Amino acid sequence: MSKGRKHISIPVDMTTPVPVWCVGTYDEQDRPNVMTASWAGIVCSRPPCVAVALRDATHSCRGLQARKAFTVSVPSETQYVQADYFGMAGGKTKDKFAASRTTAVRSDKVDAPYVAEFPLILECELKESVVLGLHTLYVGEIMGVKAHPDILNGDTVDASKLAPFFFSPSERAYYRIGERLSPAFAPGRALMDR
Amino acid sequence: MSKGRKHISIPVDMTTPVPVWCVGTYDEQDRPNVMTASWAGIVCSRPPCVAVALRDATHSCRGLQARKAFTVSVPSETQYVQADYFGMAGGKTKDKFAASRTTAVRSDKVDAPYVAEFPLILECELKESVVLGLHTLYVGEIMGVKAHPDILNGDTVDASKLAPFFFSPSERAYYRIGERLSPAFAPGRALMDR
Numbered sequence: 001m002s003k004g005r006k007h008i009s010i011p012v013d014m015t016t017p018v019p020v021w022c023v024g025t026y027d028e029q030d031r032p033n034v035m036t037a038s039w040a041g042i043v044c045s046r047p048p049c050v051a052v053a054l055r056d057a058t059h060s061c062r063g064l065q066a067r068k069a070f071t072v073s074v075p076s077e078t079q080y081v082q083a084d085y086f087g088m089a090g091g092k093t094k095d096k097f098a099a100s101r102t103t104a105v106r107s108d109k110v111d112a113p114y115v116a117e118f119p120l121i122l123e124c125e126l127k128e129s130v131v132l133g134l135h136t137l138y139v140g141e142i143m144g145v146k147a148h149p150d151i152l153n154g155d156t157v158d159a160s161k162l163a164p165f166f167f168s169p170s171e172r173a174y175y176r177i178g179e180r181l182s183p184a185f186a187p188g189r190a191l192m193d194r
Numbered sequence: 195m196s197k198g199r200k201h202i203s204i205p206v207d208m209t210t211p212v213p214v215w216c217v218g219t220y221d222e223q224d225r226p227n228v229m230t231a232s233w234a235g236i237v238c239s240r241p242p243c244v245a246v247a248l249r250d251a252t253h254s255c256r257g258l259q260a261r262k263a264f265t266v267s268v269p270s271e272t273q274y275v276q277a278d279y280f281g282m283a284g285g286k287t288k289d290k291f292a293a294s295r296t297t298a299v300r301s302d303k304v305d306a307p308y309v310a311e312f313p314l315i316l317e318c319e320l321k322e323s324v325v326l327g328l329h330t331l332y333v334g335e336i337m338g339v340k341a342h343p344d345i346l347n348g349d350t351v352d353a354s355k356l357a358p359f360f361f362s363p364s365e366r367a368y369y370r371i372g373e374r375l376s377p378a379f380a381p382g383r384a385l386m387d388r
Contacts, residue, residue, distance in 0.1 A: 007315060007340035014236050015339055015351040016268050016314060016358055017371060018213065041235025042208050042363070043247040044326040051245060051331065053237040074210050080375055085382030099388035120210060121201060130322055132238040132333060137245065139326060145209055146201035157209040159362040164210055165375050166360075168353040169236070172379060176372030177211060181274055181359050184366045188279030194293040 014169035022086050023052050024071040024104070024113045025063035032104035032113035034073070034096055035060045036087030038167040039135055048142040050122060053135035059091035061136065068126040070140055071107055073115035076151075077165045077176050082117075084174075109144035119162055121146040208363035216280050217246050218265040218298070218307045219257035226298035226307035228267070228290055229254045230281030232361040233329055242336040244316060247329035253285035255330065262320040264334055265301055267309035270345075271359045271370050276311075278368075303338035313356055315340040 018038045025033050039053035050072060054061045064070050075083040082100045089096050097104045103116035109123040124140025151161040159177060166175045212232045219227050233247035244266060248255045258264050269277040276294045283290050291298045297310035303317040318334025345355040353371060360369045 005311075005313075005342045005344065007310070008343055010339050010341050010346065010349045010351075012242050012336050012339050013350075014239070014242065015316075015341070016213065016236075016356065017353050018236050019210065039236045039238065041237075041245065042210075042212050042233045043235075043245065043331050044233065044329040045208070046328040047326075048206050048208065049326055049329075051235070051237065077375055081381045081384065083382075084376070084378060084380070085385040088379060088382050089386060099385050116201070117199075119199075122209070128324055128326070130324060130333070132241075132243055132322070134240040135238040135243075137237050137333070139324070139331070142206050145204050145206050147204050147209070148199045149202055150199065152204065155204045155207075156364045157204075157362075159211050159360075159365060159367070159369050162210065166353075166371065167378055168351075170350045171353060173353070173377050174375040175353055176375050177360065178370030178372035181271055181368040181370050182278070184278060184361060184368055185282060186278070187275045188277075188282050190275065191279040191293050192283060 017166035017168045017175055020075060020083050020165055020167050021052065022073040022075060022083055022115055022118065023060055024073055024115065025060050026067050026112060027059060027063040028066055032097060033060055033063055033091035034086050034115060035091060036083050043139060049127060049139050050124060050142060051137050051139045053137045055135055064126065064138060067111045069110040069112040070124050071112045071114040072122040072124065073118035074120040074164055075118045077163045079118060080165060080174055119148040119151045120157060211360035211362045211369055214269060214277050214359055214361050215246065216267040216269060216277055216309055216312065217254055218267055218309065219254050220261050220306060221253060221257040222260055226291060227254055227257055227285035228280050228309060229285060230277050237333060243321060243333050244318060244336060245331050245333045247331045249329055258320065258332060261305045263304035263306040264318050265306045265308040266316040266318065267312035268314040268358055269312045270357045273312060274359060274368055313342040313345045314351060
C-alpha cells in the first residue's frame with residue numbers, strides 16, 4: 001500500500017470506470033429499441049434487481065415507462081462498435097438494430113426485446129423509478145437471465161469469456177476487463193483476527 | 195460478431211462484473227466505519243449522483259442514515275486485501291481501519307470519513323433512499339472528488355493509473371481492469387449514416 005500520498009481536490013466529475021449495458025425496450029408502436037447506459041448497476045440481491053438511469057429525453061425512456069419492462073444486453077469487447085453506436089443514435093428516428101446488423105429478439109419473460117448477438121441478457125420488470133435530475137433511475141427486478149453457452153462454466157458466467165468492457169466517463173474511453181485478480185471473501189480473512 | 199449462437203436460460207443470479215467501492219460513514223458514536231459495496235454505480239450526471247445499496251443489517255447503514263452522508267473510496271488493485279476485508283468484517287465490533295492499517299480521514303465536504311490510502315474519493319450527501327428488499331438503495335449527490343496526484347492526467351483520472359478492479363458476483367472473484375479498448379462516442383459513428 002502506498003504511503004505518504006495526499007489527496008487533492010479535483011472538479012466534481014464521473015471519474016471511475018462503470019459498466020457498458022445496452023437497454024432494450026419496445027416503444028408505443030411496438031418497435032424494438034436499444035440504448036447504451038453506463039449509469040447502471042446491480043442494486044439488490046433479493047429480489048435480484050438492477051438499476052439503469054436514463055435521460056427523460058430518450059426514446060427508450062418512454063418505451064420503458066409504457067411497457068414497465070426492459071432488458072440489459074451485455075456486450076462483449078468485440079462488440080464495442082455496436083454498443084458505442086447504441087449510445088449515440090436516437091431510437092425515435094433510427095432502427096438501431098437494422099443499422100448495426102444486430103437482431104432484436106422478444107423476451108419470453110418480460111415485454112422487451114434483447115440483442116441476440118450479445119452474450120448475456122438480463123430480463124427485467126420495472127419495479128421503481130426515481131427522478132434524480134437529468135437522469136431518472138429505473139430499478140428492474142431480474143425475471144430471467146440468458147447466456148450464450150460459450151461464456152458459461154456450468155450455470156456460471158465466466159467473466160473472462162464474457163469479456164465485458166467498461167466506460168471511463170472522464171476520459172470518454174472504453175477499457176477491457178483484465179485478468180482474474182483473486183477470489184473474493186478470502187484474501188481479507190488474513191485481517192479478521194487483528 | 196459471432197453468429198448462430200443461441201441464448202440459453204440460466205438461473206437468475208448476479209452475473210456480470212461490477213465495481214468494488216468502499217463506503218465510509220461515521221456511526222452514532224462518531225467512530226469511522228467502512229464497508230465494501232459492489233451493488234453500486236453512477237446514476238445521474240446533473241446533479242452528479244452515485245447509488246450504493248446496503249443491507250439494513252449493516253452497521254454502515256445506520257451511520258449513513260443518521261449522518262445523511264457517505265464517501266466512496268475506490269481501491270486500486272494492489273489494495274484488494276483491504277477491500278475484501280472491508281466487505282467481510284462487521285463495523286459494529288471491529289475498527290476496520292486499525293485492523294487493515296489504513297487511515298480514516300474526515301471529509302471537509304461531507305460528514306463522513308474516507309480511506310486515505312485509496313487513490314480516489316467521492317464525497318456524497320444522501321439525497322434519496324429506496325427500500326428494495328434485502329438491500330436499500332442510497333443515492334448520494336457528489337459534493338467533492340479527491341484523487342492522489344499520481345492517478346491524474348491534469349484534472350482527469352487515468353483509469354489505467356487508478357487501476358480499479360471489479361467483482362464478478364457469480365464467480366465470487368475479482369478481476370483487474372485491462373487495456374484501453376477504444377475512445378467512446380467515436381467508433382459507432384461509422385454506423386450513423388446507415
